[in-house]
Amino acid sequence: MNILVCIKQVPDMESRFKVNGTGDWYDEADLAYRMNEYDEYAVEQAVQLKEQLGNQPEITVLSIGADRVGEALKKALAMGCDKAVQVQDNDSARKDPWQIANIIAAYAGDKNFDVIFTGMQSQDRGSAQVGVTVAELLGHNCASTLVGFEYADGVVTAKRELEGGVKSVVKVPVPALVTCQLGLNVPRYPTLPNIMKAKKKELQLVPVASLLKEEAATGTEKLYPPVKSGGGIVLEGDLGDIADRLLGILKEKTTVMK
Amino acid sequence: MKALLVCEQREGKLLDTSYELVAFAERLGAEVSLVLVGKEAQAPQVAAKLYLADVDKYGEYSPELHKHIVVAAVLKENPDYIIFPHSSYGWDLAPRVAATLRVGQVSEVVNIVDGKLEVSLCNGKLRRTVSPKGARAVLTVQAGAFNYAGQQSGAPQVEAIEISQGSSALQFVGYEPAEKKEVDLGRAEIIVSAGRGVGKKENVAVIAELAKAFGGELGASRPVVDAGWVGHSHQVGTTGQTVSPKLYVACGISGAIQHLAGMKKSDFIVAINKDKEAPISEAADVMVVADVLQLAPVLAEKLRAA
Numbered sequence: 001m002n003i004l005v006c007i008k009q010v011p012d013m014e015s016r017f018k019v020n021g022t023g024d025w026y027d028e029a030d031l032a033y034r035m036n037e038y039d040e041y042a043v044e045q046a047v048q049l050k051e052q053l054g055n056q057p058e059i060t061v062l063s064i065g066a067d068r069v070g071e072a073l074k075k076a077l078a079m080g081c082d083k084a085v086q087v088q089d090n091d092s093a094r095k096d097p098w099q100i101a102n103i104i105a106a107y108a109g110d111k112n113f114d115v116i117f118t119g120m121q122s123q124d125r126g127s128a129q130v131g132v133t134v135a136e137l138l139g140h141n142c143a144s145t146l147v148g149f150e151y152a153d154g155v156v157t158a159k160r161e162l163e164g165g166v167k168s169v170v171k172v173p174v175p176a177l178v179t180c181q182l183g184l185n186v187p188r189y190p191t192l193p194n195i196m197k198a199k200k201k202e203l204q205l206v207p208v209a210s211l212l213k214e215e216a217a218t219g220t221e222k223l224y225p226p227v228k229s230g231g232g233i234v235l236e237g238d239l240g241d242i243a244d245r246l247l248g249i250l251k252e253k254t255t256v257m258k
Numbered sequence: 259m260k261a262l263l264v265c266e267q268r269e270g271k272l273l274d275t276s277y278e279l280v281a282f283a284e285r286l287g288a289e290v291s292l293v294l295v296g297k298e299a300q301a302p303q304v305a306a307k308l309y310l311a312d313v314d315k316y317g318e319y320s321p322e323l324h325k326h327i328v329v330a331a332v333l334k335e336n337p338d339y340i341i342f343p344h345s346s347y348g349w350d351l352a353p354r355v356a357a358t359l360r361v362g363q364v365s366e367v368v369n370i371v372d373g374k375l376e377v378s379l380c381n382g383k384l385r386r387t388v389s390p391k392g393a394r395a396v397l398t399v400q401a402g403a404f405n406y407a408g409q410q411s412g413a414p415q416v417e418a419i420e421i422s423q424g425s426s427a428l429q430f431v432g433y434e435p436a437e438k439k440e441v442d443l444g445r446a447e448i449i450v451s452a453g454r455g456v457g458k459k460e461n462v463a464v465i466a467e468l469a470k471a472f473g474g475e476l477g478a479s480r481p482v483v484d485a486g487w488v489g490h491s492h493q494v495g496t497t498g499q500t501v502s503p504k505l506y507v508a509c510g511i512s513g514a515i516q517h518l519a520g521m522k523k524s525d526f527i528v529a530i531n532k533d534k535e536a537p538i539s540e541a542a543d544v545m546v547v548a549d550v551l552q553l554a555p556v557l558a559e560k561l562r563a564a
Contacts, residue, residue: 011380013380013381013383013512014512016535017380017383017384019384024386026380026384096362097353097363097365098356098362098363101357120349121349123380123381124379124380125379126365126366126378126379126515127363127365127366128344128349128353128365128366129349129352129353129356129363129365132349132350132353132354133353133356133357136353136354136357136358137357141427141428142321142354143350143428144346144349144350145346145349145350157431159434160346160350161346161497162268162345162346162347162433163345163346163401163496163497164436164497164498164499164500165435165436165437165490165491165493165497165498165499166433166434166435166436167433167434168319168430168431168432168433168434169430169431169432169433169434170319170428170429170430170431171428171429171431172427172428172429173427182480182481182484183483183484215391216362216391217356217361217362217363217390217391217392217395218362218363218364218388218389218390218391218395219388219389219391220386220387220388221374221386221387221388221389222374222386222387223379223384223385223386224384224385224386225383225384225385226378226382226383226384226385226537226540227385232539232542232543232544232545233543233544233545234534234544234545234546234547235544235545235546235547235548236534236546236547236548239548239552239553239556240556242546242548242553243553243556243557243560244560246528246544246546246557247557247560247561247564249544250505250526250528253526253543254504254505254525254526255504256447256448256472256473256504256505
């Protein structure tokens, strides 16, 4: 069996974001980067599938971006992926989901992956498009938003998360692509021996121009911080003082304080 | 401008998101037609053309077939926009339709600003306007972002739609109902919610104590539930419960868009957060800049004394 996991490196969401000089993206300087949280679940599920099948399958982990994405790839290798592919692109933030999906599909096209794992969305763009679009481009079966994954005899039994705590169960024959929701599993921490082992694993570099033949289908016009709805009262300072002022406001403005 | 709205039903019930699409299309100023895989009894009460495919024949969840049904409606209607709810149904189906039509998709539109589609990114810390490059585009619309205010009493003109593709490789097995609820947040007048900012499981008790002092229920954001700190029935947000209490107190919650969508209709919102700029401040009537673990016991004490 052949497994592919697609991961993205994203800024730490606790960062303070600044708009860049051209006003169409965030300034990438001074940001700390990490593996997209959803993709950690994708990596873990791929490794669990490999273990279930007696460590026979080979897992390729792929990421698109500048050399910094090597850090995310190394983490995935240390979690148990076998080899890594960096699609080299210093301008990946400006690629739209359609282009990103086409890059992945072009890479995967002739490699006969049986199961492809992606996160259900990225923490920065959150478009929830790339995984499903890759499946469409490859003609693979696809289920999105997984909170449960089982594999037996060429069929994935996927538990999808719907709204309000309801889930649905779907059987998906391979070749299949699944997109992973938070809480699907418990992503492992790489152990020191596995981090050392990961350093010896293969990292293949592929120039983006060799895979991307598509123009962007959408473009960012302008990026900005949310406009404050205004009128919100801000309380700062001494805790006892804040508590008194807050209770005063609640007595005045709500009907629930007796 | 023409918009084809892809409505959504589950187990014989039309979902309200279908009407939110109508509200969004009104904001766009678009002429509307609808498509639904369902039954005529659930048809949205909107005076517009409705392409109806029989759910008994095409299945409740068989996205390959639903994709061909939407594409068939697109070919008949020739819309500028094909619009889905940004839901587990919509975000699963929309990219399949966009890829088949080879058009761009803009996901989770939250607003229309100067005629441009606005979306949120980085946990709601930033916004951007996005333009599709081609003449036609697929959009998904954030749940709760566009409220349908008008009367829901129009009569649709129903046209049955059939496709030649008959079978699905995916096999829908069934639904699994939500876990039994420990709490019913939908009925609570006061909800005090814990977010990732409380730091660890043991600290949730501090927030639970504050909820008790307020005479309210304990809520939580998704990361707190995923980490196993509290049960799922406490979760507020699009994948948990949508709530509108008289008072909502968000403790250490940054305000991810999925959480905001679940609580922003509360009558009065207090956010307690160390970061004054956290996106939750956008929704808050009162933004308290403080370490909630220090403030909560002080506040609880004063409430008990009052």
